[in-house]
Amino acid sequence: MATTVGQISAVNPATEEVIASFDAFGRDEVEMALAETHDAFLEWRDRPIAERAVPMRALARLLRERSERYARLATLEMGKPIVEAKAEIEKCAFGADHFAQNAARYLADEEIRANARRSIVAFQPLGVVLAVMPWNFPFWQVIRFAAPALMAGNAAVLKHASNVPQCALAIEEAFRDAGFPQGLLRTVLVSGSAIEPIIADERIRAVTLTGSSDTGSRIAELAGRALKKTVLELGGSDPFIVLGDADLKLAATTAVRARNQNNGQSCIAAKRFIVVDSVAEEFERRFAKGVEDLVVGDPMDTKTQVGPLARRDLLDALERQVDESVRAGARVLTGGERLTGKGYFFTPTVLVNVTRDMAAFREETFGPAAAVIRVRDGDEGVRVANDSAYGLGASIWTGDTALGERLARRIESGSVFVNGMVASDPRLPFGGIKRSGYGRELSAFGAREFTNIQTIWIGPAEGQQPTSQPAE
Structure with missing residues (x-):
């Protein structure tokens, strides 16, 4: 039997009542989630982008169908007005549709003229990305990372804020029911203290976090020890x-x-x-x-x-x-x-x-x-x-x-x-500087954040005249 480490509880901030509690994942359950997600990635990365778009479009439809239920979860767990919660779910659907439609363009190979028959820049997936996400937009914060990252061929392990566990599980449910491979996005119900060994795991290739500047600094330090890429969207004033x-x-x-x-x-x-x-x-x-x-x-x-x-x-x-x-x-x-x-x-x-x-x-x-x-x-x-x-x-x-x-x-x-209110938009890059973090989400820039920007240099075939090379 897997051991558990405490409880993950949701408290309704309008009433101060505990509305749901879950056993936190133990090491065995975390290991199972990591293994399942990594296996799903190995299959998913080889799918053409057009095939990846099929479940992404299904996700958009499913989010709209379940808008009432998912919005209610967000309102109960973190207190946002129900009208705004419904708008958040619709924005998630719009974001999923956007990347289903535009990922092929964002991630298309680029050819560069150089001393070669062909020089190509390709955008290859990195692998499993750990997403440490906040409670304030419990659905949108995840979708705005996951939609471009998964369309780029990656997989995701979601460590959501501990006060929104039902939202976290609903997100996993939505991706599964939309037809993504089993385990391609997995939620792990763990506290913040359990993040370090997950980041250190060799199957995790990158980390993204939305949260406070202090938390971002700690996550960047842990990822830096393991030489893993990070994208941080942190506080603002x-x-x-x-x-x-x-x-x-x-x-x-x-x-x-x-x-x-x-x-x-x-x-x-x-x-x-x-x-x-x-x-x-x-x-x-x-x-x-x-x-x-x-x-x-x-x-x-x-x-x-x-x-x-x-x-x-x-x-x-x-x-x-x-x-x-x-x-x-x-x-x-x-x-x-x-x-x-x-x-x-x-x-x-x-x-x-x-x-x-x-x-x-x-x-x-x-x-x-x-x-x-x-x-x-x-x-x-x-x-x-x-x-x-x-x-x-x-x-x-x-x-x-x-x-x-x-x-x-x-x-x-x-x-x-x-002359407009600042807002995130799937069509535009989003992120900050200074203690607000680094890296970009959304748009083509966000779609490429969790990719290996790979140079492919193709020289002459056998019997062809070699091309002169510039000195290193």
Whole structure:
């Protein structure tokens, strides 16, 4: 009988009740999962991309068919409003469809002119990739890695966040039922302390992680010891820069959603609202009114716009950041406190008079709390935006799109949106710099991340004139 190591439990953050518990995998169960996934890879890698696309398209259909059930799991386990959970499942289906349709183009051989009859760059699969995934978008975070990685011929072992075990098992179920080879994507129910031997296993060829910067650093260290490639999508403290000529109604309305979507728990949520002095007062008024009007409550209610934070420790951390910032001189326009009663609820909050030395500026705030910082002009706005350890996303709001593009090129981040809310899109590369990580997901860049970019040099056949070679 396999030994187990503790329990993996899901707690409904709206009620604080344990809704599901599972025995954590022991060493024997982890070994079985690794062996099964590696065996599946050995068969899958030889399939043409057109054949790989068949179960990927089936996965998209299945996700749409099971949207209600999967969305409900996400809401129960991590607290996102049910309307947003359904939208997440639809985005997963769109992503699966996209890579089924476009992987052949993204991964096509490239020919390069060199001193050879033919010089080819081919994109070969690496093998089994360990995916360490977060709870905040429990389905999308996995699909946006797995769809391109599997279409490239890889297999995956999923170590999901411990508070969303039912979502993790549902993802494995979806891939299996869609017709992928048995074990091509396997979920392992283990705690974070069990990751090290999995990374060290010779069947694991690469690691991807979405999570905090501290966790990313530890995973990169473990993978580095074994010389295994990593892709890290980590924390963010995204700037939302509002210039004097911006459409303030649009900017403020978008700001409310950009900060509070997913209960404010998104790496690419706007967190620092950097506003030019001339329009700051009006923006703050519009922004605070929009935040104040948000409906907070039961995330299973379709009218709810903001639900609970996913865990008690996250609620405690956000409360500390807000309280420390207020003691340092920030002013609360709305919100600023946890709600009494059951559940990990925090009132959607707008802080003004925020300065660079405050927790609300320097740290990543993972919840519905916005920090507003006033600046003189766009140049100062860029400097303030770049005064951060993070570099994931950013947005600029202006009536002059040419100016917006010029400023965007000076922002230190993986993505900059001009007059739009930052979001991931399967058609566009996604990732960050600095303490927000490295590597890219999605698009052709993401499709190639977990490939051996192989040079194939073909010289003359027997009896043909050899081609001169450049010196090394």
